[in-house]
Amino acid sequence: MRAVLFDKDGTLMQFVPFWAAVADKALSALSLRLGAPERAAALKAAVGLHGDAVAGDGVLCAGTYAQMAEIVRRLFPETGASVTAEDMKTLFREFSGEGKILPVCDNLRGTLETLCENGFLLFAVTTDSPQITKLCLAGLGIADLFEEVFCDDGKLPAKPDPAAIRTISERYAIPPQGMCMVGDTATDIKFARAGGVRVVCVGDAAGADDYLKDVSGLPALLNVH
16 A cells, blocks of 8 residues: 545545535525525525535535536526536635634644655545635645645546546556545545545445544554554
């Protein structure tokens, strides 16, 4: 095992404190801009935001900006037809300051440093935009620990397509069996399976090879100290 790939939201960063606040403000603003503020509640529910709760299988938690844009077009047929994935990225970036960036566990940086000190190369693979990903990793104080960060930047297909796994394998000469994916959703598991990579789940999604309460248990699982 030479490389560990990490999902960001729900795996490294607490999901709800950041995304519930950002999505609430962003989707309210979008509904107003599209001339139908009364549909804001329906839009939030459609992406999986229910007050301060977020559905684990909803688009906000497990989907993409493209899927979110499609929901907007469906709920706002008169004015939302031109809304794109890039528009949604821009919107969420505009309100990214509303969210709280909190680690999933104590001493997150120390956990990742332990892996680095034992020779592991670390990568982040997320469906988030580059700008928000950079903001969050910096806010967690761990941005410098990753060899490379793969985002929804239009350069590679997003998860669950295994393009990032193939790219890491080619660039760093690491076969899939030398990698481990750590995530919390079904999308992360599909991504790992499609790329032939061992998968560790810190959520309750079915189909992982191993399960952990949070990433602080990863060094012990990988037999490093």
